[in-house]
Amino acid sequence: MKSNKQRRKELKAARSQRAKHQKQAKIAWQKRPPSGAIAVDHSKLAPNNSYTLPPDYYTDQPFTCRDCGVEEVWTAERQKWWCEVAKGSIFSTAIRCRACRKVERDRKAEARRIHLEGVAKKRARQQAGD
Numbered sequence: 001m002k003s004n005k006q007r008r009k010e011l012k013a014a015r016s017q018r019a020k021h022q023k024q025a026k027i028a029w030q031k032r033p034p035s036g037a038i039a040v041d042h043s044k045l046a047p048n049n050s051y052t053l054p055p056d057y058y059t060d061q062p063f064t065c066r067d068c069g070v071e072e073v074w075t076a077e078r079q080k081w082w083c084e085v086a087k088g089s090i091f092s093t094a095i096r097c098r099a100c101r102k103v104e105r106d107r108k109a110e111a112r113r114i115h116l117e118g119v120a121k122k123r124a125r126q127q128a129g130d
């Protein structure tokens, strides 16, 4: 037969074991991936010098377009592509909707073309003057 002291010791051990299990279950629950999340492949991210740890999951991020004000969602899938294929920053956020991005890209390309043309003309003029 066990002594009371022995029994108390066993009860105490069982209780602390149970508390430990509950604590671990709670942490696992808190750390569970959000629904619709895609895991981040940290080995494919572009190097950055941030002290902030990158997130472990991509989640759909709703945003409002800066130019036209339309509501759009930057999906977890597109974020994965942006960070791991296009090597964009893991800390970037979406700013413009699809349509406005195209307009902005065309505007930049046109501005670049005009600038380079101007530079070429200036060079030609300088060479003619020499």
Ligand SMILES: [Zn+2]
Residues within 6 Å of the ligand: 065, 066, 067, 068, 069, 070, 096, 097, 098, 099, 100, 101
């Ligand atoms: Zn827009």
